[in-house]
Amino acid sequence: MKHMHYSALEAQKFDNEMVKGVTGRIAIGKNDGAPNFCMRIFTIDPGGCTPKHSHEWEHEILIHQGEGKLFKDGQYVDVKAGDIIFVPGNEEHQFKNESGAPLTFACLIPKGAPEL
Amino acid sequence: MKHMHYSALEAQKFDNEMVKGVTGRIAIGKNDGAPNFCMRIFTIDPGGCTPKHSHEWEHEILIHQGEGKLFKDGQYVDVKAGDIIFVPGNEEHQFKNESGAPLTFACLIPKGAPEL
Numbered sequence: 001m002k003h004m005h006y007s008a009l010e011a012q013k014f015d016n017e018m019v020k021g022v023t024g025r026i027a028i029g030k031n032d033g034a035p036n037f038c039m040r041i042f043t044i045d046p047g048g049c050t051p052k053h054s055h056e057w058e059h060e061i062l063i064h065q066g067e068g069k070l071f072k073d074g075q076y077v078d079v080k081a082g083d084i085i086f087v088p089g090n091e092e093h094q095f096k097n098e099s100g101a102p103l104t105f106a107c108l109i110p111k112g113a114p115e116l
Numbered sequence: 117m118k119h120m121h122y123s124a125l126e127a128q129k130f131d132n133e134m135v136k137g138v139t140g141r142i143a144i145g146k147n148d149g150a151p152n153f154c155m156r157i158f159t160i161d162p163g164g165c166t167p168k169h170s171h172e173w174e175h176e177i178l179i180h181q182g183e184g185k186l187f188k189d190g191q192y193v194d195v196k197a198g199d200i201i202f203v204p205g206n207e208e209h210q211f212k213n214e215s216g217a218p219l220t221f222a223c224l225i226p227k228g229a230p231e232l
Contacts, residue, residue: 001188001209002202003195006178027200028176034202036226037153039176041200060144060155062122062222064180064198072117079119082180084143084157086118086150093117106178108224110152 002032006041006104012116021048021097027106029115038115043104044068044097052094057113059087066103069096118148122157122220128232137164137213143222145231154231159220160184160213168210173229175203182219185212 009025022044029038041064044050052071063083069076070085071094079085079095087093097103109115125141143155157180160166168187179199185192186201187210195201195211203209213219225231 001204001207003186003188003193003199005196005198006200007198009200027178028202032202033204034176035174035205037176037224039178039200039224041178058151060150060153060224062143062155062157062178062180064178070119072119077119080121082121082123083119084122084125084155086144086148088117088149089151091117106222108153108155108176 002028009041018051019049021045022050024116026115035111037108037110039106039108040116041104041106043102044095045102046097046100049096050094052092054090054092056089057110058089059085059093060108061085061087062106064104064106066097066101067099068103069098118144125157134167135165137161138166140232142231146227151227153224153226155222155224156232157220157222159218160211161218162213162216165212166210168208170206170208172205173226174205175201175209176224177201177203178222180220180222182213182217183215184219185214186210
């Protein structure tokens with residue numbers, strides 16, 4: 001059984017044309033022997049964003065802490081801690097953090113999709 | 117895209133010989149078209165517990181809020197908000213809440229396992 005606080009996981013920073021101020025961590029993945037799906041934890045710094053994109057695989061998301069904006073069906077909607085989000089495959093999506101505090105969420109993907 | 121606060125999901129209460137003070141909610145499952153895995157949100161009231169059991173399928177867990185005890189490798193360890201837990205198939209596990217506030221966590225399972 002693997003058990004640790006997410007902040008102790010190895011962190012990868014993303015800052016480029018598509019992604020700003022994002023830290024990604026693989027919480028439970030193939031290296032842990034997870035056979036079917038993978039949990040990642042992402043933190044978006046104030047002013048940051050994930051890429052606006054779509055892909056074949058789905059996301060299952062829980063907002064853990066903070067608040068932000070989600071691109072959903074062509075517009076931005078507010079998200080906050082405790083929100084759950086299902087992004088089916090091939091639906092465009094993006095998170096932005098326009099608040100003054102970090103936005104942290106768990107985002108799970110099926111086996112075979114890129115883990116980070 | 118499904119998006120809502122977990123507290124607005126349909127809730128099922130569990131109180132019997134094995135489970136005490138537990139509320140379970142299916143956040144993202146087969147009825148939402150989730151093709152590969154299922155997110156459930158559980159809340160354990162103060163004094164409550166989940167069953168001490170094992171089963172073939174794995175759990176991927178994020179503690180969302182509160183603190184409690186996890187039965188892991190034969191003993192109880194402390195868990196708190198932000199902890200991630202991978203319970204591989206066939207490993208015995210249980211959560212207890214001995215604190216004075218609710219303990220809430222996301223627990224994901226593969227397709228085909230009972231959703232609640």
